[in-house]
Amino acid sequence: MIKKKDYKKTWIALLIAAAILILVVVLDNLPSKVVPSMLLTVLQKGAIYALVAVSMNLLNGFTGLFSLGQAGFMLLGAYTYAVLTVPVARQASVYQRYPGGGLGFSVTESLGNSMGQLGLFLGVVLCLILAGCVAGLFAWFIGLPVLKLKSDYLAIATLGFAEIIRSVVQYEGLGPVTNGSNLLYGFTGFSDFHMGELKLTTMMPFLFAGASILIVVLLINSTYGRAFKAIRDDEVAAEAMGINLARHKRMSFVISSFFAGISGAMLAMFQASVQATAFKAAMTYEILLIVVIGGIGSVTGSVLGSFLFVGCSEWWLRFLDNETILKNFSAKVQFCALLAALIAVVVGFGLLRLKRSGRKIIFRSGKRIAVDWGPVLALALAALALGWDVWFLLSSNLKLPLLRSGFRMVVFSVVIMIVVLFFRKGIMGDQELWDLRRKRRSAKAKAGAGK
Amino acid sequence: MRENVLRVENATMQFGGVVAVDNLNLEINKGEIVSLIGPNGAGKTTAFNVITGVYAPSNGRVEFCGETIVRNHPQGKMKKLYKGQNPELYTTGLRLPDTGITPEERTLLEADERERDPAAFTDKVLCPTPDRITNLGMARTFQNIRLWKSQTVFDNILIAKHLRRTSNLFSATFRMNRREEEAQRADVERLLDIVGLGGLRDELATSLPYGKQRRLEIARALATEPKLLLLDEPAAGMNPQETNDLTEFIARIRSELGLTVFLIEHHMDLVMDISDRIYVLDFGGLIAKGTPADIQNDQRVIDAYLGVAEDA
Numbered sequence: 001m002i003k004k005k006d007y008k009k010t011w012i013a014l015l016i017a018a019a020i021l022i023l024v025v026v027l028d029n030l031p032s033k034v035v036p037s038m039l040l041t042v043l044q045k046g047a048i049y050a051l052v053a054v055s056m057n058l059l060n061g062f063t064g065l066f067s068l069g070q071a072g073f074m075l076l077g078a079y080t081y082a083v084l085t086v087p088v089a090r091q092a093s094v095y096q097r098y099p100g101g102g103l104g105f106s107v108t109e110s111l112g113n114s115m116g117q118l119g120l121f122l123g124v125v126l127c128l129i130l131a132g133c134v135a136g137l138f139a140w141f142i143g144l145p146v147l148k149l150k151s152d153y154l155a156i157a158t159l160g161f162a163e164i165i166r167s168v169v170q171y172e173g174l175g176p177v178t179n180g181s182n183l184l185y186g187f188t189g190f191s192d193f194h195m196g197e198l199k200l201t202t203m204m205p206f207l208f209a210g211a212s213i214l215i216v217v218l219l220i221n222s223t224y225g226r227a228f229k230a231i232r233d234d235e236v237a238a239e240a241m242g243i244n245l246a247r248h249k250r251m252s253f254v255i256s257s258f259f260a261g262i263s264g265a266m267l268a269m270f271q272a273s274v275q276a277t278a279f280k281a282a283m284t285y286e287i288l289l290i291v292v293i294g295g296i297g298s299v300t301g302s303v304l305g306s307f308l309f310v311g312c313s314e315w316w317l318r319f320l321d322n323e324t325i326l327k328n329f330s331a332k333v334q335f336c337a338l339l340a341a342l343i344a345v346v347v348g349f350g351l352l353r354l355k356r357s358g359r360k361i362i363f364r365s366g367k368r369i370a371v372d373w374g375p376v377l378a379l380a381l382a383a384l385a386l387g388w389d390v391w392f393l394l395s396s397n398l399k400l401p402l403l404r405s406g407f408r409m410v411v412f413s414v415v416i417m418i419v420v421l422f423f424r425k426g427i428m429g430d431q432e433l434w435d436l437r438r439k440r441r442s443a444k445a446k447a448g449a450g451k
Numbered sequence: 452m453r454e455n456v457l458r459v460e461n462a463t464m465q466f467g468g469v470v471a472v473d474n475l476n477l478e479i480n481k482g483e484i485v486s487l488i489g490p491n492g493a494g495k496t497t498a499f500n501v502i503t504g505v506y507a508p509s510n511g512r513v514e515f516c517g518e519t520i521v522r523n524h525p526q527g528k529m530k531k532l533y534k535g536q537n538p539e540l541y542t543t544g545l546r547l548p549d550t551g552i553t554p555e556e557r558t559l560l561e562a563d564e565r566e567r568d569p570a571a572f573t574d575k576v577l578c579p580t581p582d583r584i585t586n587l588g589m590a591r592t593f594q595n596i597r598l599w600k601s602q603t604v605f606d607n608i609l610i611a612k613h614l615r616r617t618s619n620l621f622s623a624t625f626r627m628n629r630r631e632e633e634a635q636r637a638d639v640e641r642l643l644d645i646v647g648l649g650g651l652r653d654e655l656a657t658s659l660p661y662g663k664q665r666r667l668e669i670a671r672a673l674a675t676e677p678k679l680l681l682l683d684e685p686a687a688g689m690n691p692q693e694t695n696d697l698t699e700f701i702a703r704i705r706s707e708l709g710l711t712v713f714l715i716e717h718h719m720d721l722v723m724d725i726s727d728r729i730y731v732l733d734f735g736g737l738i739a740k741g742t743p744a745d746i747q748n749d750q751r752v753i754d755a756y757l758g759v760a761e762d763a
Contacts, residue, residue: 215624218626219624222624222626223616223628223632224613224620224624226602226606229601230599230602230610230613233601234599234600236593237598238610239580240503240505240581240582240585240590240591240597241613241614241674241675242585242586242611242675243610243613244580244582245580245582430601
């Protein structure tokens with residue numbers, strides 16, 4: 001009986017996955033007037049970031065190891081992939097500063113020449129797995145000394161490692177392989193995939209990331225995943241119940257790095273070029289941010305968070321970086337009305353919070369009653385913003401203030417602060433999408449039993 | 452003679468200048484319920500930690516089912532600082548008397564010793580991590596409850612089954628261990644019934660009342676399929692009714708599952724009720740051992756618990 005239910009669930013999951021892939025292919029092939037090219041960029045990069053965020057969540061959220069080495073492992077994956085797949089004909093121009101550099105063969109090229117698109121696909125899969133393996137191998141060695149550390153110390157050590165890797169890759173002596181600090185380019189990317197006229201550029205990252213995330217989810221729900229969660233919840237108890245801490249931590253670290261390596265390779269495919277300087281600690285922080293926004297310990301949270309993050313940083317908040325001058329007074333009225341509406345929504349939520357917190361702001365005869373200052377502060381800020389809005393409407397200036405290059409990051413930081421202050425559990429907390437349905441059902445059952 | 456399950460020899464645990472456990476010797480036979488009692492700070496939990504591998508003892512040896520699982524002797528800096536007895540005992544494994552036996556007897560005894568413990572005549576230190584000891588068949592609970600907080604009652608027990616797995620990472624991830632998984636789940640259901648938590652399987656472990664959390668911890672320890680169960684103050688914070696239930700429960704699991712139980716406890720009703728034998732610790736050292744009746748009448752035990760007038 002249980003088995004039947006399991007099969008049903010598997011079928012539903014497969015159907016949803018197939019639907020998403022088909023939708024992505026359709027989006028990819030619609031004329032660019034209908035589908036903005038930005039959407040495709042966001043989808044591709046979002047899928048890649050989703051994988052690396054899930055891999056980081058496996059380590060930070062499910063095993064409780066606070067590691068900040070993700071960018072380092074991504075870099076290893078990206079370089080492994082790039083070095084293996086630069087076409088032979090282009091190696092001379094790519095490695096022009098290191099004559100005779102390059103491997104002298106290209107996995108995807110040779111497979112692609114002999115078997116066409118299928119060969120190309122197999123070659124890319126092979127190289128992605130190799131990229132993951134290189135990252136995993138490094139993780140295994142680094143894990144030996146580093147995983148004895150706990151919390152902040154582990155974070156510092158892994159962060160240091162990532163920086164070391166970045167410097168080593170740029171080392172002149174490795175130039176014939178890594179091209180020193182110069183770009184590697186010309187290798188097989190997502191845009192090389194097509195089926196006749198049908199473009200598969202966006203489907204490929206979805207396919208690879210989806211398959212990898214599926215494996216992580218299966219792992220998390222297996223007996224090993226449960227052991228990881230036990231280590232996160234209480235190490236001492238886990239060890240006393242026979243879970244080998246060193247072994248399981250290393251396992252989690254290596255697997256996480258394996259998938260970080262794969263996503264690094266995919267990032268290289270997406271960007272069509274690799275340079276070590278791009279894989280800075282800032283990249284790790286971006287991923288950490290996605291994990292926190294999505295919810296630590298939630299795979300769906302990480303996936304949603306990464307699309308949201310990439311969407312915001314690449315697309316929706318781009319306008320904040322452009323200096324904007326409104327065309328005429330009516331445009332200004334529209335802008336001010338929009339802002340006022342936004343403020344009204346914020347104020348509404350603030351009032352809702354006040355009401356729900358159940359604290360009355362009444363001063364009885366000299367007796368102060370505790371006030372929840374968060375919403376009060378928010379309301380005060382909203383009032384200030386509204387005042388400014390009115391002032392801007394009445395002034396003769398048509399140029400929108402504040403909007404200039406770099407302002408996007410300021411807004412982003414503020415959004416993050418708000419998330420961390422008020423929605424500390426992130427979008428999903430430690431729940432998954434499929435948990436929510438089950439929870440509602442069990443709540444219903446309980447209410448029914450109560451009657 | 453009854454089969455020996457646990458034997459602790461000369462165990463000493465020294466933290467800096469403090470000797471928390473001083474030259475502890477004890478033996479537990481199969482099927483017994485043995486208690487370790489003593490005033491606060493006597494070193495009971497430290498003794499447990501030495502047996503289960505949380506601490507490596509400064510000196511001494513622990514044998515489990517005839518196999519040496521822990522052995523250590525003062526080395527390096529500890530050689531000078533060591534305050535316990537017989538520091539040389541485990542450096543050569545010499546547990547034989549120097550005089551009074553003939554060379555032939557000595558050879559025989561040595562051969563016997565070597566068979567029991569292949570590394571007996573070396574300086575080899577043996578300090579496995581707690582998980583390895585649990586794997587051998589010794590499971591414990593904690594004085595301050597240590598359940599996995601974000602997990603349900605069911606998952607808490609299921610996770611403890613992890614160490615008896617036969618699947619590897621690959622087969623577990625790709626669900627090629629369905630049969631084992633089902634067997635594990637069935638076993639967890641059985642354990643839930645035994646400890647009487649069947650109706651609470653999907654509750655979060657921390658949402659249970661205190662007494663039930665204790666029971667869950669015992670169930671979790673039982674899930675590791677132990678031969679010897681170590682309970683660290685299982686009745687702490689329980690009211691008399693709950694303590695009575697627990698007493699019955701421990702007696703029941705002993706007879707039903709054929710377990711040996713070693714427990715630390717402060718509730719004397721419980722201890723005197725179910726113990727076959729009792730060891731009494733004070734200031735790290737063993738001051739008495741025997742049946743509950745012996746212990747109740749032992750002057751040193753009474754003194755340790757009630758105190759003695761200084762210049763009487």
